[in-house]
Amino acid sequence: MVLRLSSLFLRTLREDPVDAEVASHKLLVRAGYIRRAAPGIYTWLPMGLRVLAKVEAIVREEMNSIGAQEVHFPALLPREPYEATNRWTEYGEGLFRLQDRKGADYLLAPTHEEMFTLLVKDLYNSYKDLPAYLYQIQNKYRDEARPRAGLLRGREFIMKDSYSFDIDDDGLEAAYQAHRAAYIKIFARLGLEVLPVFATAGAMGGSKSEEFLHPTPVGEDTFVRSAGGYAANVEAVTTVVPADIDFTDAPAFEVMDTPDTPTIDTLVAVANQMAARPEGPWEAIDTLKNVVLAAKLPTGERQLVVLGVPGDRAVDFKRVEANIASHLEVGGEVEIEAATEADLKKHPTLIKGYIGPGNGLDHAVLGSQGASGILFLVDPRVVSGTSWITGANEAGKHVFGLVAGRDFTWDGTIEAVEVRAGDPAPDGSGPLETARGIEMGHIFQLGRKYAEALDLKVLDQNGKLKVVTMGSYGIGVTRAVAALAESNHDENGLVWPRNVAPADVHLVVTGKQAELFEAAEKIATELEARGIEVMYDDRPKVSAGVKFSDAELIGVPTIVVIGRGLAEGVVEVKDRATGEAANVAVDEVVELLVTTVNG
């Protein structure tokens, strides 16, 4: 069916929508692909739906090709399965919850691990039934605190989510690798550059996990990579841990008056003065700052945590959020913020600006065993034998030469501080550089967490019940459309890769003579008969200028102009991406276009 602009449900806009910040959002709205229905919730217009359908088809084909089978779950689900895995609570405010007319609790599913687990439990009971790979392409719901950037972070969006079920870890690894390979193919076919990076599993639980990031400056995710091939998102980067230091000969710590040094900068200035003294042993030691944070638990509770980190490194709250759950003995998404004055008042042993891990082992303040009772975690660089300038838990005083493992202990270590360009990659592949990206996909080895919670067991080769191990794999389908727009546009509009373009060829008639329209109709009909998808600007009263700018905005890969040249038997064929144009004999143009489109 030829898409005729005279009747196509499409209106282009000259102005950017006021709420749009990124190019994909601006252009998808301006070119008539989507419209906003509510914050983070979009309507798909006919052109948008065509692109979306092509993306879905590629995803579907590659999932089918690894033997994954398509199913379709409801979006509206009862509370109980999510209660069993504790996610009803753990998801916190990010979950849309509602009640039916009888007062029963429901949710709009943000992801479907529970339901897939229960379905496999319902149908399967033997190791012979495994492996099983199941997937769906379906609406997901997340009540984002800050929906942004159009389709890039929405509240209703389409995901392909798949799940693997295996009897053992080898099976899970094979399923993971099959999905990883399929994802690489999918993004290649979409024409979307992605980089698999190590990731943390976050609220999903599980162990091994990689994100597929599309590098772009508008991405929300910061990641790092080394020239040697290491890549990880910032949450997942691990610090190169120094070796322990023998502290046998380390001098004893010394409490000193350091008035007016409530901040690291003021302390460092004083410490430098100290170091300049001929009599002191403290010329080469670093400051340890003890940062009080509040963790907002999914249960609604607020728990204080102190982080002891090198004074020259800022705490990265997202890294803390990604890595703190195991220390809190609480699953789910934890929100981290700086402790408030009110928080501090409840703990009189904490003296702002002079907080330290204790003045010695026998009168510790921090740590679960200390006077404050507050969990005390340290940066991985704080290894046994390192010596620090830190707070003395007394106003105006710091302690110099406090030795880790000798003078203070901690409850655990945590990856909590900012990663910097130049930090070493953990695998020794060189210094890291930072970049930004959009998360396009995510693959997880979930392991047995969900199967255990929901009691998914099958009989193994020996007739014994065994808990199944699972993987979970997602691709943001609507997000992929936005990322494609983000990475395929110029100042005039969208420039779709051929595999996902809403049409193959855009015919533009410039002029009013009937012969032009007749020639265009003939080309359109012939192209369609050859399986080419044609958009045809047949609007009789629209100027050539408007038609050209609409064509550039809409972004179909090949534009054919039927205009003055027709009198000499030629039409112009223009490549939207390169801008290259050539006159082609009108009776050769169909053949040329078929070759161009089919590659």
Added chain:
Amino acid sequence: MVLRLSSLFLRTLREDPVDAEVASHKLLVRAGYIRRAAPGIYTWLPMGLRVLAKVEAIVREEMNSIGAQEVHFPALLPREPYEATNRWTEYGEGLFRLQDRKGADYLLAPTHEEMFTLLVKDLYNSYKDLPAYLYQIQNKYRDEARPRAGLLRGREFIMKDSYSFDIDDDGLEAAYQAHRAAYIKIFARLGLEVLPVFATAGAMGGSKSEEFLHPTPVGEDTFVRSAGGYAANVEAVTTVVPADIDFTDAPAFEVMDTPDTPTIDTLVAVANQMAARPEGPWEAIDTLKNVVLAAKLPTGERQLVVLGVPGDRAVDFKRVEANIASHLEVGGEVEIEAATEADLKKHPTLIKGYIGPGNGLDHAVLGSQGASGILFLVDPRVVSGTSWITGANEAGKHVFGLVAGRDFTWDGTIEAVEVRAGDPAPDGSGPLETARGIEMGHIFQLGRKYAEALDLKVLDQNGKLKVVTMGSYGIGVTRAVAALAESNHDENGLVWPRNVAPADVHLVVTGKQAELFEAAEKIATELEARGIEVMYDDRPKVSAGVKFSDAELIGVPTIVVIGRGLAEGVVEVKDRATGEAANVAVDEVVELLVTTVNG
């Protein structure tokens, strides 16, 4: 891709699910097409999804063929547009409502008139843009009081909904007829018998409306039809109204003692005794019973209404619900129930068993002008001049010969009583018979209700702003799958029509010899190369009996058995619907099957 039963995510069940009452529900679950996730909420397994996709494709093709353009709206929508049309309230308990993390009100859309209206308002502004037909195939949500019969009445379900936008009534009529014709084609292609019947518009508002009912005893909707071609759902049937009667010579009414006659039956017995007296004039008059009902308004209010209806007709609450809104000056869905003792106590002028429309014009009890102040509606058969035995508003007394229009008045007429087989069709096409059906589609001429509420106007030919007129057209897509199963099964399982079957051919190997499996593989490969969809029961250790019963349960139209006959060079080809089977030479079977499938 050949669907191999050894790995297909499918398990058949020998037992009916405990919650299933109708055949489609039992068989779709037992044959592994769907699973229940919550009341009225279902998961689609791979086979179910294949049938669903075929139904959707047929719907899509026919919608495209009338020039309708596909879009896709969110399911999660903000309150405001539904507030503007009052449906936020009118939908009552049937609407799933929720709030986001900021406390803003949202709903899960039961239908999308508002959003389509706003979208057209956003894009279009001239009569030249019209007509526009838009549609989507999308998840809908309704919090049914009694979800039942599996997919037949669900709470999350897929609908195709389309909307037409026209500048004038002629355009709307053309849009309505185009959709009507497309619907007839769609159901024909699906192989689903439907009957277009006149309907009421219910909560949708609007005027002309027809339902497409699939006749089946398990249908929830009762409808009537005449041999002469009239068909209407019971709510929409209109009574043949008798002519007014000249009451100039009618005798005056007479109040009589009728002790112990609180019910119509006891009253009729007494009336018959009266009629037998030689002195009375009352031999030929009917009883008028005055039934007190409570209307539960969408606003939550409870309003009493009295219906005056012929004593021999029961009140049909669904008919009352469908027709009462205009009398209440309240839109939306009204729920009707019998008045309670508590309701009656609030109105001491109503004496149970002896309620009447007043003993004369000067001391009326019922009606908005009467002593009770209660709205008084009558059956259309109560025309001016009809004479009735009815309550005298005094315990133990009835009035005989109370003449409508002379001795009592009413606030309006309403289609409220049961329709009976044998009642005349309103168009004179003969007596009605009753039947049951499932509503498969519904087409409405909405008119200007939504466009007015949401201010959708375009410039007309004279440059003046004109309100657009709309139609709304729905097909229950998931419901169609259930209806197809309902009308295409036998005692052994499903019997899919070819157009929607999950596969074209089901190969069954009976026996363990390698040659059988090799032959089956060869047939499967050749069929697939010819575009035939193949299901192949390649399970090596499953008995022939189980394979046969699974094949019959699953319901693929053609079953091919590769078994003992192969030694003589034949396989058995069996038609699932007729049970006819024939031996076919193995080297001719592919050609035969291609011909069978392609018709």
